[in-house]
Amino acid sequence: xxxxxxxxxxxxxxxxxxxxxxxxxxxxxxxxxxxxxxxxxxxxxxxxxxxxxxxxxxxxxxxxxxxxxxxxxxxxxxxxxxxxxxxxxxxxxxxxxxxxx
Amino acid sequence: xxxxxxxxxxxxxxxxxxxxxxxxxxxxxxxxxxxxxxxxxxxxxxxxxxxxxxxxxxxxxxxxxxxxxxxxxxxxxxxxxxxxxxxxxxxxxxxxxxxxx
DNA sequence: TCATCACTTAGATGCTTATCGAAGTATCGA
DNA sequence: TCGATACTTCGATAAGCATCTAAGTGATGA
Numbered sequence: 599x600x601x602x603x604x605x606x607x608x609x610x611x612x613x614x615x616x617x618x619x620x621x622x623x624x625x626x627x628x629x630x631x632x633x634x635x636x637x638x639x640x641x642x643x644x645x646x647x648x649x650x651x652x653x654x655x656x657x658x659x660x661x662x663x664x665x666x667x668x669x670x671x672x673x674x675x676x677x678x679x680x681x682x683x684x685x686x687x688x689x690x691x692x693x694x695x696x697x698x699x
Numbered sequence: 700x701x702x703x704x705x706x707x708x709x710x711x712x713x714x715x716x717x718x719x720x721x722x723x724x725x726x727x728x729x730x731x732x733x734x735x736x737x738x739x740x741x742x743x744x745x746x747x748x749x750x751x752x753x754x755x756x757x758x759x760x761x762x763x764x765x766x767x768x769x770x771x772x773x774x775x776x777x778x779x780x781x782x783x784x785x786x787x788x789x790x791x792x793x794x795x796x797x798x799x800x
Numbered sequence: 801t802c803a804t805c806a807c808t809t810a811g812a813t814g815c816t817t818a819t820c821g822a823a824g825t826a827t828c829g830a
Numbered sequence: 831t832c833g834a835t836a837c838t839t840c841g842a843t844a845a846g847c848a849t850c851t852a853a854g855t856g857a858t859g860a
Contacts, residue, residue, distance in 0.1 A: 618728050625726035626818075627719050637800050644837065657819055659838055678827040678836045693797055696725075699738050699790065727848075745807065758849055760808055779806045779857045802860090809854070816847080824839070830832090 612691050619668040620692050628653070629661045636671060637684040644680045713792050720769040721793045729754070730762045737772060738785040745781045 612620075624630050628651070635650060636642050647658055662682060665671045669688045674681045713721075725731050729752070736751060737743050748759055763783060766772045770789045775782045 618731075621722070621726045621728075621731065625722045627722075628818085630719075630722065634800055645835095648836095654820060655837060656821080656839080660818075663838090675826095675837095680837065689800065693794060696794055696797070699735055729848085746805095749806095755850065756807060757809080757851085761848075764808090776807095776857095781807065803858100804860100805856100805858075807855085807857105810852085811850105812852105813850080814848095816845100818845080819843085821842090822840085824837105826835100826837085828833105828835075830834105 610691075612688070612695055616669055616688075617692065617695055620670060620688075623664050623668040623670060626661075629664065632658075632661055633665060633670060633684070636665075636682050637686070637689075640683070642682045643676075644682065647682070711792075713789070713796055717770055717789075718793065718796055721771060721789075724765050724769040724771060727762075730765065733759075733762055734766060734771060734785070737766075737783050738787070738790075741784070743783045745783065748783070 624633065632647060632651065635647065639646075644655075644658060644662070647653075648655065651658070653661075662671065662673060662680075666673050670685055672683045672685060674683070725734065733748060733752065736748065740747075745756075745759060745763070748754075749756065752759070754762075763772065763774060763781075767774050771786055773784045773786060775784070
């Protein structure tokens, strides 16, 4: 995991490593669609995502761990389920970086 | 080439294909650095870029044509040189797309 | 006209990664 | 306790891509 969502550092620039990880995570079209789906709900379960995308469990697991590695989502177990939460502050920080270009 | 800079459609959303092309173009760290370098000058020549990055001519050529294919830069010949110009309006349109997520 | 310069194209190579099936782990309900 | 469910890990495969060298194209200047 590169960095966590944290209300106290909402205005600090992202580390370069994290900016690159996010760019890479978002470059895959399918992964971007997954992220968008997560972002529109407040919180999604893997099972929900499996229903919405024609994708196998291992592939979804892979994509989610990429997104988590980039700091864009957090994964939390709830019994046998996993909840996926969008880290909007990290996303906003990323956009702010791109905006400075 | 996916789309051209055009002052009349500055508020239209990007085609999906172009959004994906931009995301992919920006995902490579070296290419992002090249783009940033182009964006900070108003206009750069390939030769200038060759001096700033430890990169061979074919590789630079490849990266520039990727950026051009995404609509992020325009390449114009000037004698034996090529000028590279950043298409800021496309970049802004891309950021607006990401902002809607 | 000819050599040089700036860049492009072609082709090859090696690395990364998206994807899947199979097997593993952990949780829940009966 | 046992089977089913939800997800992860492993291992393999195939596709994509960044990079290079070598060769090609086109413009410039002597």
